[in-house]
Amino acid sequence: MRPIGQRRTTIKDVAEAAEVGVATVSRVLSGTGSASAETREKVLAAAARLDYRPSALGRNLRRRRTGGIGLLVPDITDVFYGRLADGVLSCARSAGEPVMIGTTGDDPEREAHLIGTLIEEGLDRVIAVPSGDGEMWVPALRSGLGVVFAERPVRGAEHVPSVVTDDRTGVRTAVEYLAGLGHRRIALLARHGQAQRVRAFREALAARAVPVDEELIVHAHATRDSAYAAAAGLLQHRSDITALVAGGNLLGEAAVLAARELDVRVPRDVSLIMFDDVPWAELCHPPLTVISQPAQDMGYRAAELVLREGRRARTVTLPTELIVRASCGPRR
């Protein structure tokens, strides 16, 4: 593909033009080591004149690492991960680091495969939204890969730095709010793997002394179809519920769609709270009350962690916020 134009100018060309050794050019351009003002001038001038751009290829090989950040998210079409990615990119850009991205589709196998690719490419820093139990990360971690987990905590991987939202408080806030409106038959629509939120949900109910009906905790995969099936099933079989908490924007979307389809009116028949404040929450009918999560901030912090902190374990927990709109009402 490439070889159509002329040969790329290399450090050697610059050295020749500046009448110095390649090592000197390297030193001056990378700011390492010392050089006389005069030499520096010569080198800089020559580099500018030849429009020299150091090749990352040579540098990477020599350094035996690529630099740059790997980013693994389940689904880039989900705005939540879009915003997370945006945060990562924003931090990476200010650090001058390139970002290699891959989507796992929430499939551990695909994730494992992507990890392999990243390592092969020489990346040594990765931000990932882990899709499984984190098992596939063990060898990579052992080999010295710098990993930061985002959004989802991994059980048994507390030694891996991670950035998560405060699920416990978020869920409690939602449940408290609904309970305050008089609701007692509250359902939870969760994604597989959101164990934390499910636990928090049970706790929050218990704290309000409302009995936990396990049938009202429904799981779905992170796809529109699965989410819709779960929401529809719930709404259909349990017409006694008066409130519903959706654990993410895909689940919330499914809930709205299913409710409409089944002629369940929001908030008259059931109140709805969704995790994640996406733009459409406000455009929806009715506008959705949400627990917002700082997705873009999460990405930014994860990037900071992976760039600056190295391997030191550290978990950053980001706060959520209840934004009241019009999808919740008093118990009918």
Added chain:
Amino acid sequence: MRPIGQRRTTIKDVAEAAEVGVATVSRVLSGTGSASAETREKVLAAAARLDYRPSALGRNLRRRRTGGIGLLVPDITDVFYGRLADGVLSCARSAGEPVMIGTTGDDPEREAHLIGTLIEEGLDRVIAVPSGDGEMWVPALRSGLGVVFAERPVRGAEHVPSVVTDDRTGVRTAVEYLAGLGHRRIALLARHGQAQRVRAFREALAARAVPVDEELIVHAHATRDSAYAAAAGLLQHRSDITALVAGGNLLGEAAVLAARELDVRVPRDVSLIMFDDVPWAELCHPPLTVISQPAQDMGYRAAELVLREGRRARTVTLPTELIVRASCGPRR
């Protein structure tokens, strides 16, 4: 960061273990050249035993290119570009190519800078949603970079392969539909750079013999704020319009929000058609009639083009589709 574990196993280790030369290992593993069944066995076994992963670093340097695809989009939090990126990733994955991503923020300067980074990294294939007049691509193209433009055609760069939507037909379909409902004062909310759509808009009006009121063609930058300002301004100053075409989902979002804010009812006061069928279009109140664009397909095709076609100029035009929902009504 990396050097914590043991040294990575290299091709040399495998060669030793298999008792063959490094070239043979390279040949067997890359499938190039020939090797006796016996040798192949030995090499494969040794590679497996040592858990060998060839380093892309060495290969890249030798080949003087990184392989992989660079992807430049204006904003990854915009679902349209999210889906486009998803298409690229999907094709890249089946081709086994890594993807390096960057966001331009629709800023030509930032875009130029990113191009530099990609070249520095040794990438020689890029898919980009160009944000300016494409001027900054000239040197890159001349140096042999394989570029495919997506979504937006670049004037004067017809020799660069690109994948775009059929703007002309899309816009005409929208205008025809609105005109068929009796509308004559139709406004267009366009992003800067959507010259094609603006042109098509004028043509479509002319075809229906409705005079073009240049004041009804309003431009905005690709941000929520700019889009909102444009939409609000239009709705406020020109209460005589009865229909509005939004040139993208951000603009449509802004139109809905502004209409709501100004107490302009859709579709009673003004009919609304939005480009791009995003999930929330259906959740919106009222559900939005849209001109859908195959964003993910666009990404996939662009990736195919950049991977398979090399530099051969070729423009792929993808069809749009009118999806009628409830945001358009007869002229009041």
Added chain:
DNA sequence: TTGAAAGCGCTAACAA
């Protein structure tokens, strides 16, 4: 302060 030289891990040309 500077330059020569030794590789980083791989592939491809060449020779055997």
Added chain:
DNA sequence: TTGTTAGCGCTTTCAA
């Protein structure tokens, strides 16, 4: 069919 060898462009000793 196989092995030897010469780099790819860069950084980093090591001596001067």
